[in-house]
Amino acid sequence: MATYTIIGADQKQYGSVTDENVRRWIAEGRLNAQSLLKAEGETEFRPLETFPEFAEAVATSATTTVTPPPLPATAPVAAAKTSGLAITSLVLGILGMFTCGATALIGLILGIIAMVKVRQSRGALGGGGIALAGVIVSAIFLLMIPFFAALLLPALASAKQKAQGINCVNNVKQLSLAMRIYAGDHNDHYPAATNWCDAIQPEVGTVKVFHCPADFSAGRSSYAFNAQLAGAEVDKVDPNTVAIFEADGGWNVSGGQELMLAKPRHRRLIVVGFADGHVEQVSAARLAQLRWNP
Numbered sequence: 001m002a003t004y005t006i007i008g009a010d011q012k013q014y015g016s017v018t019d020e021n022v023r024r025w026i027a028e029g030r031l032n033a034q035s036l037l038k039a040e041g042e043t044e045f046r047p048l049e050t051f052p053e054f055a056e057a058v059a060t061s062a063t064t065t066v067t068p069p070p071l072p073a074t075a076p077v078a079a080a081k082t083s084g085l086a087i088t089s090l091v092l093g094i095l096g097m098f099t100c101g102a103t104a105l106i107g108l109i110l111g112i113i114a115m116v117k118v119r120q121s122r123g124a125l126g127g128g129g130i131a132l133a134g135v136i137v138s139a140i141f142l143l144m145i146p147f148f149a150a151l152l153l154p155a156l157a158s159a160k161q162k163a164q165g166i167n168c169v170n171n172v173k174q175l176s177l178a179m180r181i182y183a184g185d186h187n188d189h190y191p192a193a194t195n196w197c198d199a200i201q202p203e204v205g206t207v208k209v210f211h212c213p214a215d216f217s218a219g220r221s222s223y224a225f226n227a228q229l230a231g232a233e234v235d236k237v238d239p240n241t242v243a244i245f246e247a248d249g250g251w252n253v254s255g256g257q258e259l260m261l262a263k264p265r266h267r268r269l270i271v272v273g274f275a276d277g278h279v280e281q282v283s284a285a286r287l288a289q290l291r292w293n294p
Contacts, residue, residue, distance in 0.1 A: 002053075007036040007045055016040065019053060026057040033058050085114035086127035089134025096141030100148035107138035164214040165266035165281060168222075168246070171209050172273040175223060175244050178203035180277060183234045190237075193230035193254035197221055212246060214265035219250040227254040228294055229275070237294040239276035246270050256292050 004022055005015035025031045026048070033049035049058055092107030111134035118128040178200040182191055191199035197210060197220075204210070212222035224247035229237060247259040264270050269281040272290065282290065 003040045004037045005040075005045075006031070022048075022054060023057045026054060026061050029061065032061070080121075080123055080126035083114045083118055083125050083127035083131060085110050085117065086131035086134060089114055090130050090137060091134075093134045093137030093141060096138060096144075100152065101141045101145040104138040104141035104145075107134055108142060111135035111138060161214070161267055164212070165269065165271070168212045168214065168266060168271045169279050169281065171212060172223065172244055172246075172271050172279045173277075174204060174209045175200065176273040176277045176279065179243060180234070188234045190229045190232050190234065190243075191225075193225055193227040193252075195252050196225040196230075196254060197252045210251075212265060212271075217248065219248075221249070221251050221253065222246060223253075224249055224259045225254040226292060227256060228292060230254065232294050234275075237275045238291060239274065241275040241291045241294045242272055243275045244273040246272070257287070257290070260287055 002019045003016040004019065005013055006017060006022070008014055022031065022037070031037075031048055033047060035048045036045040037048055037051070038045045039051075048054055089107045089111035092103040092110065096102070096104030096107065111131045114131035115128060115135065118125050118131060179190065179196075181203045182200045183189055190196075201207065201210075207220060210221040210223065211219075215222040223244050225244055226242045229241065229243055245259075246261050246265065247253060247255075248261060249259065253259065261270055264284065266281060269283055270287070271279065272282045273279045275294070
């Protein structure tokens with residue numbers, strides 16, 4: 001069966017259509033003698049009246065004037081598909097605002113790849129503008145990484161110092177508890193000042209508790225024992241008396257206020273454990289008010 005391609009009144013091509021369809025459209029007035037079409041295998045369009053196989057149909061319809069309705073369109077040409085890489089690039093570039101530029105590098109790479117693929121597709125793939133926008137946005141946030149870092153570093157340092165302070169407080173709490181356990185096993189008396197670390201270590205379980213995370217010295221212990229409590233009876237010591245405190249020294253260090261840190265490790269605060277077991281972070285202004293004499 002012969003097939004044809006037709007140029008409609010809207011100057012668009014329709015086809016392929018069979019000769020039966022052509023005859024029906026001639027009869028319906030959709031085609032006339034001047035309508036252009038070409039048979040399968042032909043390269044040029046020519047008037048319908050030049051096709052002998054349709055001469056009779058054209059002659060029959062010539063006596064009737066009908067305004068031809070538009071020809072039914074064949075399957076529409078699909079719109080170019082937007083590149084998924086281009087969309088992803090733009091999204092990652094925008095997310096760089098909330099990730100401090102962490103996603104922008106990936107967005108930049110994907111945007112460049114998307115632009116290349118769109119260019120090579122010769123119109124089959126769309127989204128070149130989106131890819132370009134993704135590259136630009138990603139590049140902007142990459143350039144802003146140093147700015148984000150300048151904003152984040154102080155906050156991270158502050159958070160680290162706070163965490164170290166909490167860890168140090170927990171250390172002193174465990175040491176204070178170990179001190180009271182020791183006293184309970186030794187007729188309610190504190191250990192000697194000369195070996196207090198050795199005395200309570202079995203109650204602590206690990207030497208890590210003796211070391212503050214903000215203490216970068218090589219000493220085994222970051223804390224000292226109030227020497228005035230050495231061998232004292234627990235029940236006769238004022239609960240607000242200093243027992244364990246941060247100090248520069250080492251293992252089994254003991255003494256008094258003279259051992260207090262000249263430079264606090266935790267934002268101008270020094271961790272102090274008291275005779276009743278409670279622990280505080282004390283400011284430099286309060287150091288002079290602490291009780292050392294039991």
